Amino acid sequence: QSSVTLYGRVNTTVENQKVNNGSRTWVVQNNSSRFGLKGTEDIGGGLKASFNLESGFNSDTGAAASTFWGREAWVQLAGSFGAIRLGNITPESYFATADYVSMHNHDTGPSSDALYGGPFLNKNKVMYMLPAMGGFSMSVAMTAGEKVVKNGTDIGANYDAGPMHLGFGYSKQGAQSQWAARGLFEMGPVTLGGYFQRNDLGATTQNIWRLAGMYASGASEFHVNLGAANKGPKAGQWTLGYNYNLSKRTKVYTYYTKYDLNKDTAAADAEFSSLAFGVRHNF
Template identity: 55%
Template sequence: MKKFAIAALVSVVAVPAFAQTVTLWGRFNTTVESVKTGSADRVVKVNSNSSRLGFKGMEDLGGGLKAAFQLEHGFDSDTGNSNAGTQFWGRASNVSLIGNFGEVRLGRWIPGSYFATVDYVSMHNHDTGTSADALASEGTMFNPRSNKVGYFTPKLGNFSAEFDIHAGEGVDARAYDLSVNYDNGPVHYGFGYSKQGTQKQYAIRGLYQLGAFTFGGYYQRETEDTFKANPDRDIGRVSVMYTTGPSEFHVNVGGTKAGGSFGAYGGKQYTFGYNYNLSKRTKVYGYYTAVDRTAPNSVGDSSSLAAGLRHNF
């Protein structure tokens, strides 16, 4: 990360000299993969795995009060194109006030219920690329990110929580998102709930660290989805990581019943991965992942054998 202190500039223009820092940060995460989708022939692809570029800053206003902002752009590292459509700051664009009361945030960001549950147990590649969770409710991952007001509690013992409201603005339905996290030594729990119109989901997550092993899992219930044919669905996933030196070995298995945003048939997903950490910022990795939808709905079946490089800055 590169940090630029601008307090000196503030003093030059005779503005009250509150300290402010701005951080430039990002991630390149790129894989070379052999991919098969449905009945199509297997092809070799170079894929981006949620590569991003961001700016964040904070100003100390005094009296325990701080102002902060975040801008985060998603791009395809294999082509250089934006992956957020017309939204350049598609991953995040928000401003907040922070104090002893917690944080009040306005703008755009990814729902907290996703990070508290689905993303938390995808340890092998942070729920990105072809090995991302293909079964979880879309209400978790894509519950409206824009036009939001959010409140983040301060740390309350081992608990923290986030509550967000999306203003429909007469365009779509108002949406709500709630997440709660509990962290106490090797034990980590999470809960997430989101609702927009008739679509709702809730999920619980657990993760336990035992020496070189880390065990994680979540259960999710999706109800009254926009797709009415089979509105209710259960999703589950378990993951295990074993670390030795710079090496990580990963197994990740998920399954779902028919219904909801996944469609009229259920399915399973398997991922086996290996990461080698060259430093705290850089790793090389490989994985095999496969999505197997229950017959006769095999159109969405896919598998990928991948090798990748991830670098944070």
């Protein structure tokens, strides 16, 4: 009857991984594969109704995510007033910051950002999006704790001006809160991005940095991605990556990634490294 779009991403790597002092092992690994349904109804008078259901799955084992439509499950009304979205929604504070600069593999899988932290609120959400103003867009969301958890707030903002792309995210739940500021700059074949996050865990406050660079040449992309947290505990992560875009929808890629999530101890208790070869196919 109506036009529903089926879409998704299958993103799978074969990796040689080392966890702490364990022996290196070959594994097949999912990198945030997903599929979804979405659609928009043009109601007229500038009004549009839309919905999105999005489900994560493990492309290595076939298992669905523990919450089936855990990525997105919402209905939205949009008009000149902006838009109201209700339901389960991946935080805009995240899309505006950590996700935005993760260029080498869309912040998925073993090389995804292991440091970005703070309240990550998606369930029981009411989100209001301001009407787009020039290059500026912003959303504010409230999450209902429903007497089970604390109520929360999530804010995401983006500003695009030619080659400059700025973003800001804020989220708060109970005594915990975080904010992050992001920039990304396109300079011909080179793109540089990064964010700074201040993550208030209550007892301590973390500073988290992330820098990402891409050099694109034809179908090739060369990537570097670096991150660090100053405490809580002190941590570091880096990734070198290479993507070859077979088409807009399909790429083959490789990366080497390494992190230590607890540099405060000499023990190898939170270390990980991996050499990966993968295929990502969007549909």
